[in-house]
Amino acid sequence: MTSLDPERPSHERANPPKEVPAGRTSAGPGSDDTRAAAREAAAAARTLGRHLGVLAAGAARGAGRRAAGAARAAGSAWQGLAARFRNRATAGTSPLASDPTASGPERPPTSVPARLRRHPWIAAALALVLVPALFLAGLVLYSFVTLPPLGGVVPEAGQRALTVEADDGRVFATRGAFQGQKLTAAEMPPHLGQAIIAIEDRRFREHWGIDPRGLLRAVYRNAIGGGVREGGSTITQQYARLTSLNQEKTLRRKIQEAFLALRLEATMSKDEILLGYLNTAYFGAGAYGIDAAARRYFGKGAKALTLPEAAMLAGLVRAPSQLAPTRNFGGAKERADVVLQTMVETGAITAAEADKARAQTITLRTPPETPPGTNYFLDMVSADAKKLADAPGDVTVRTTLNLDLQSLAEGVVARRLDAEGAKKKASQGAMVVLNKEGAILAMVGGRDYEDSQFNRATQAKRQPGSLFKLFVYLTAYENGFNPETVLVDRPIQIGDWEPQNSTGRFKGAMPLRSAFAQSVNTVAAQLADEVGIPAVIATAHRMGVTSELPNVPSLALGSAEVTLLEMTRAYAGVLAGTAPVDTHSVHAIRGAQPQPLYLRTEAKAGTAIPTESRAMMLDSLQAVVDGGTGKGARVSGLPVGGKTGTTQDYRDAWFIGMTPDLVVGIWVGNDDNSSMNRVGGGDLPASIFHDFVQRATAQLAKGRKRPSAARAEPAPARDVPINPAPAASLRGVPEVIDTGTLAFRGRTIRLFGVDGEGGALARQLARYLRRREVTCAPPAGTEAKAEQLRCQIDGDDLASLILTAGGGRAAEDAPADLLAAEEQARSERAGIWGRR
Secondary structure (H helix, E strand, O other): OOOOOOOOOHHHHHOOOOOOOOOOOOOHHHHHHHHHHHHHHHHHHHHHHHHHHHHHHHHHOOOHHHHHHHHHHHHHHHHHHHHHHHHHHHHOOOOOOOOOOOOOOOOOOOOHHHHHHOOHHHHHHHHHHHHHHHHHHHHHHHHHHOOOOOOOOOOOOOOOOEEEEOOOOOEEEEEOOEOOOOOOOOOOOHHHHHHHHHHHOOOOOOOOOOOHHHHHHHHHHHHHHOOOOOOOOOHHHHHHHHHHOOOOOOHHHHHHHHHHHHHHHHHOOHHHHHHHHHHHOEOOOOEEOHHHHHHHHHOOOHHHOOHHHHHHHHOOOOOHHHHOOOOOHHHHHHHHHHHHHHHHHOOOOOHHHHHHHHHOOOOOOOOOOOOHHHHHHHHHHHHHHHHHOOOOOOEEEEEOOOHHHHHHHHHHHHHHHHHHHHHHOOOEEEEEEEEOOOEEEEEEOOOOOOOOOOOOOOOOOEOOHHHHHHHHHHHHHOOOOOOOOEEEEOOOOEOOEOOOOOOOOOOEEEEHHHHHHOOOHHHHHHHHHHHOHHHHHHHHHHOOOOOOOOOOHHHHHOOOOEOHHHHHHHHHHHHHOEEOOOOEOEEEEEOOOOOOOEEOOOOOOOEEOOHHHHHHHHHHHHHHHHHOOOHHHOEOOEOOEEEEEEOHHHOEEEEEEEOOOEEEEEEEEOOOOOOOOOOOOOOHHHHHHHHHHHHHHHHHHHOOOOOOOOOOOOOOOOOOOOOOOOOOOEEEOOEEEEOOEEEEOOEEEEEOOEEOOOHHHHHHHHHHHOOOOEEEEOOOOOOOOOOEEEEEEOOEEHHHHHHHOOOOEEOOOOOHHHHHHHHHHHHHOOHHHOOO
């Protein structure tokens, strides 16, 4: 009988220890159990990896169900694994080891999904890390595979810019994208490259295309600044974008930009990259490349730039449209000062050199804006220049436009239509001014180019009415008739056509001079029938009419459709004595080379008009103005001839008149061809002619020296004031009280001839004058009130600049030049004259 040992634990009594087989040593409870636990852990890890892979793939494809299922499975796996850890720990054994002595059936291993299901936050955290990482890796790979070649972005072939000069050499407009000349390493001033590096990429010489330090600095400054205040792209990255990529703002483009920057650094030197960037970057106002910018703003090549000019251009690349000095000179000057300061900080220049550069005057050689009213003329010049010299590269075009007459033409058309147009239901007008040689001195294609680019002087075809009688009478005078020949104003019928007079009455017998002056329709119809419509058509074509003219009796009264330019050209032929007159808008075209691309020579003379016939025609034209339908065009002390034209139901009203020097054609009407309120050629058109010619004659008599168009001379540079200030002048940087009042160190002066405006206009003037020196003096030859001065800035009259920009009104005692400046602003609807 076996006795029980009261001192022995009960589990030892029930389960005696097993014998260790021969050849094996006991390593304690961790021997076989450790190996089993390791195998189980490896299996669990593989299962967990498979489920995490399923989770990541499902999230990347957007397959929500599979991702959610994988997450639940992973959570279950993690929960099961954690439970086993807890159970083993409680039993006092390794949590990963199995207990071979445990009683009861063996439990199957818990799956990884089941374990992860118990802790879903772990799966979510893994997904948040893995999914973006996989997406970013895929995007980087895709960006690399679709990487474009270096230099793949090429400017459109044949694209060029026009710099447009008036007939006196003044630059008044620019069009197109300026490309300039490619700057070479030998031509680049040292301070130009230093300025770009200082303001755009201080570590350009040190990094390898991408600058992590600069990128982190930009991120930090943008974060504390509350917006994008600084970019992290290097010069190399910017050059890669300009030459190889589009301008879309996407992560893919930024990745490709970085790849290309690394490739550039591997294939090009730093100096080559910097030079390429300068030759490609955009500097505002349509200027691409540093040489184009230097010529656009300063009228010189890039190699001739001074330090302050180079600093100003370097400051533009960050915001070229906002800081272009032609629009925002004050902002561009402030930015240039920042560039100079950064050059001091980087050691490129000394503080003394920066101060000296800031003190230097920067003079622009291009007007701030193209006058809006000249755009109709510019459209025609652009097409003409392409026909005359279709060469690549930027060109300068010397035109026939007289800026003084152009401003006057725009002003008189706008003023008359503003005053009477609404009452008389006339909404549009057009004007062409020619000299005897056919040069187009002024052109108004409509009231507002921004509203409509349709040129009513060259594109609109309208019936000319009695204006066409010029060809009927000239044909008759060349075939034996004369101004004293008598015909009878009476009812007539030619075929099925019965012409009527505008008055509805008949005057009986009258000489042709009177019939032409009074615009009698029945007499013109009889004359055309007598000489033959084909002969009238031949005369019109010989005089320069190119439109199709139908062979019908009503053609005598202007039933065909023609343009204002071709009719004005025909009348100019009578004044010149030869026809057709060669109407033209271009004197010369210059490119980069000294030799002109085009130079107008004397036009081949047209067919001479018989002297006697021409004299009779001029006499008849003068009779129209002296006592006929064109009396409203008379100008005291000046011989004037012309002809009125009015179409059926007052849809069109014309007047073409001439002086010994000018031929002026005017049309008034509506774009929708609606009727006006009884407006004939002797009404608004004749009045506009009178207003224009009266003042144009005085302007032409005063004259302005014109550089030789035959030698295509460029306009002289204006680096110094035209009128040096007298010794007692007031000089300094003023404060702006309003646009007509300035303060110099406590002394307040008023600009002579300007009634100032406050508010936004005054603030704009203050920005324009910021840190710029102004010189003022009493107006010469004019009695002015105390403290009324005329001021100049960079050689230009400040009062004239203000009035031209619409920054104020001309005072009652303003001289003629300031009245003309106000008239220009009014015609262009600039500043205070803009439509509300």
